[in-house]
Amino acid sequence: xxxxxxxxxxxxxxxxxxxxxxxxxxxxxxxxxxxxxxxxxxxxxxxxxxxxxxxxxxxxxxxxxxxxxxxxxxxxxxxxxxxxxxxxxxxxxxxxxxxxxxxxxxxxxxxxxxxxxxxxxxxxxxxxxxxxxxxxxxxxxxxxxxxxxxxxxxxxxxxxxxxxxxxxxxxxxxxxxxxxxxxxxxxxxxxxxxxxxxxxxxx
Amino acid sequence: xxxxxxxxxxxxxxxxxxxxxxxxxxxxxxxxxxxxxxxxxxxxxxxxxxxxxxxxxxxxxxxxxxxxxxxxxxxxxxxxxxxxxxxxxxxxxxxxxxxxxxxxxxxxxxxxxxxxxxxxxxxxxxxxxxxxxxxxxxxxxxxxxxxxxxxxxxxxxxxxxxxxxxxxxxxxxxxxxxxxxxxxxxxxxxxxxxxxxxxxxxxxxxxxxxxxxxxxxxxxxxxxxxxxxxxxxxxxxxxxxxxxxxxxxxxxxxxxxxxxxxxxxxxxxxxxxxxxxxxxxxxxxxxxxxxxxxxxxxxxxxxxxxxxxxxxxxxxxxxxxxxxxxxxxxxxxxxxxxxxxxxxxxxxxxxxxxxxxxxxxxxxxxxxxxxxxxxxxxxxxxxxxxxxxxxxxxxxxxxxxxxxxxxxxxxxxxxxxxxxxxxxxxxxxxxxxxxxxxxxxxxxxxxxxxxxxxx
Numbered sequence: 125x126x127x128x129x130x131x132x133x134x135x136x137x138x139x140x141x142x143x144x145x146x147x148x149x150x151x152x153x154x155x156x157x158x159x160x161x162x163x164x165x166x167x168x169x170x171x172x173x174x175x176x177x178x179x180x181x182x183x184x185x186x187x188x189x190x191x192x193x194x195x196x197x198x199x200x201x202x203x204x205x206x207x208x209x210x211x212x213x214x215x216x217x218x219x220x221x222x223x224x225x226x227x228x229x230x231x232x233x234x235x236x237x238x239x240x241x242x243x244x245x246x247x248x249x250x251x252x253x254x255x256x257x258x259x260x261x262x263x264x265x266x267x268x269x270x271x272x273x274x275x276x277x278x279x280x281x282x283x284x285x286x287x288x289x290x291x292x293x294x295x296x297x298x299x300x301x302x303x304x305x306x307x308x309x310x311x312x313x314x315x316x317x318x319x320x321x322x323x324x325x326x327x
Numbered sequence: 328x329x330x331x332x333x334x335x336x337x338x339x340x341x342x343x344x345x346x347x348x349x350x351x352x353x354x355x356x357x358x359x360x361x362x363x364x365x366x367x368x369x370x371x372x373x374x375x376x377x378x379x380x381x382x383x384x385x386x387x388x389x390x391x392x393x394x395x396x397x398x399x400x401x402x403x404x405x406x407x408x409x410x411x412x413x414x415x416x417x418x419x420x421x422x423x424x425x426x427x428x429x430x431x432x433x434x435x436x437x438x439x440x441x442x443x444x445x446x447x448x449x450x451x452x453x454x455x456x457x458x459x460x461x462x463x464x465x466x467x468x469x470x471x472x473x474x475x476x477x478x479x480x481x482x483x484x485x486x487x488x489x490x491x492x493x494x495x496x497x498x499x500x501x502x503x504x505x506x507x508x509x510x511x512x513x514x515x516x517x518x519x520x521x522x523x524x525x526x527x528x529x530x531x532x533x534x535x536x537x538x539x540x541x542x543x544x545x546x547x548x549x550x551x552x553x554x555x556x557x558x559x560x561x562x563x564x565x566x567x568x569x570x571x572x573x574x575x576x577x578x579x580x581x582x583x584x585x586x587x588x589x590x591x592x593x594x595x596x597x598x599x600x601x602x603x604x605x606x607x608x609x610x611x612x613x614x615x616x617x618x619x620x621x622x623x624x625x626x627x628x629x630x631x632x633x634x635x636x637x638x639x640x641x642x643x644x645x646x647x648x649x650x651x652x653x654x655x656x657x658x659x660x661x662x663x664x665x666x667x668x669x670x671x672x673x674x675x676x677x678x679x680x681x682x683x684x685x686x687x688x689x690x691x692x693x694x695x696x697x698x699x700x701x702x703x704x705x706x707x708x709x710x711x712x713x714x715x716x717x718x719x720x721x722x723x724x725x726x727x728x729x730x731x732x733x734x735x736x737x738x739x740x741x742x743x744x745x746x747x748x749x750x751x752x753x754x755x756x757x758x759x760x761x762x763x764x765x766x767x768x769x770x771x772x773x774x775x776x777x778x779x780x781x782x
Contacts, residue, residue, distance in 0.1 A: 316550070
């Protein structure tokens with residue numbers, strides 16, 4: 125017997141099929157909304173901006189990226205560049221390896237769903253094809269259409285396009301990277317970004 | 328040489344005068360968990376749902392594993408099966424050797440700790456760098472993690488500063504947590520970019536889609552699994568969940584129970600390899616299938632490794648994680664110890680007051696103290712003296728005359744019992760506490776006197 129069959133046979137003995145799947149958890153009644161999201165984001169070390177109308181977005185973004193990049197390199201993933209228009213950033217092309225992004229100061233990435241109660245924004249492969257970019261950059265700027273903001277994680281989870289959820293990677297990002305491994309002192313900027321901005325885009 | 332829990336506990340924290348600091352740091356995590364849970368209106372319903380989902384998973388684990396394997400392969404991942412620690416180490420070594428990989432970045436995985444993967448790879452000339460800051464600290468100190476979530480919770484900033492000075496060339500005397508973190512960030516960034524392979528653990532694996540889910544706060548998991556071409560994910564077979572839509576239940580509980588955060592900074596759901604990369608998933612049994620068949624103890628397989636039971640445990644807080652001598656410390660480690668922990672694990676069910684605080688905070692409602700008691704009943708064979716004492720107590724409780732005699736004898740012996748002496752049978756207790764002097768009159772005598780006074 126192969127190791128696989130051996131393990132499965134032993135597992136089968138301990139799996140009596142007594143219980144049924146309990147079904148989906150009914151989402152709690154939480155307020156939701158941009159202000160709730162912004163407050164939760166502040167609680168995890170991030171900063172919310174806007175929401176801006178589509179015509180005000182470009183100006184606000186340019187100002188924010190200039191401030192965050194401090195003269196360094198800024199890169200926008202293609203779907204974020206489409207939303208943001210032209211500005212002090214380059215559009216990410218297919219690099220040979222993600223290592224080409226090692227010097228990026230600011231990255232712009234589009235979110236495809238968000239949960240207000242925990243300030244988590246989902247980023248999928250279609251919006252961030254360079255999987256390492258949102259982690260390699262020194263500061264991350266997420267663009268989030270407010271129509272994609274749900275009050276809680278259960279409802280937000282359902283907003284992630286099924287195709288993206290099934291075929292690719294999805295990362296939920298809540299605040300900048302952080303650690304409290306040294307005497308429990310909270311430090312933002314462990315290995316991933318030092319800071320996170322989420323820019324809301326009004327309908 | 329094997330040491331006992333008491334010896335290990337005394338040799339670690341208290342001897343260094345850091346007991347109070349450890350206790351406070353761990354209790355702080357418990358307080359944060361309480362505050363976070365209080366803000367969630369459906370907290371108890373979530374715990375119920377999580378427990379039911381895990382019960383379903385364990386009851387259908389073989390089907391779910393087969394489904395997971397099929398979907399993961401369809402998504403482009405390679406799936407391997409490892410019966411035990413030796414098999415895991417062999418599979419990982421072969422994967423690395425076949426690709427000439429010499430530099431590995433690793434993110435937190437209790438499973439690879441359990442299987443001794445790091446020393447196995449290092450003995451074969453492969454450099455393994457732990458990238459979680461806490462794990463990196465204990466790796467540089469050549470120690471083991473002492474907490475599930477905060478591996479270096481037993482170390483002070485001064486010790487860490489000295490360690491970084493020796494290994495990373497940080498300025499002597501530098502002990503500011505933020506600056507030390509920045510030094511580690513720069514040092515590890517270089518290693519992420521140079522790595523040939525990334526090894527990770529897995530928090531959840533989704534049977535419906537073949538996805539693996541990894542949560543972290545530092546960003547090390549995502550850098551380590553997306554920069555190198557090769558990603559090897561080590562997955563205990565109990566980590567399955569049925570469907571993607573079941574995940575929010577666990578995610579809403581996990582970080583709140585662990586550190587009081589609403590969710591971890593990063594929750595990555597990976598389905599298949601990244602573009603141009605290779606993903607190998609190793610499903611590891613290593614005693615889990617046997618535990619699954621143990622009707623009283625299988626509940627421990629529901630554990631999502633949040634560490635809440637450690638933070639609330641009066642024994643863990645005062646003994647420290649290294650006292651357990653097992654990979655996983657605290658109440659959950661003591662429950663898993665006799666099944667997965669080898670010789671050192673046998674005594675662990677006694678490292679508990681059975682107060683039940685662990686079961687009360689467990690996000691998936693494992694009956695931790697009940698299982699600890701069950702292990703004691705099953706495994707513990709009391710020494711003759713203890714059996715004699717139990718027999719005597721049983722008789723005394725049965726016969727009032729004997730009870731009276733026992734009370735009188737105890738009053739006579741009390742001053743001897745209270746004296747510290749190596750031959751005193753109560754010496755183990757007296758080492759850490761004093762027996763108070765007996766009042767002049769017993770409770771019964773005082774009560775009788777009181778009644779007489781009323782008449």
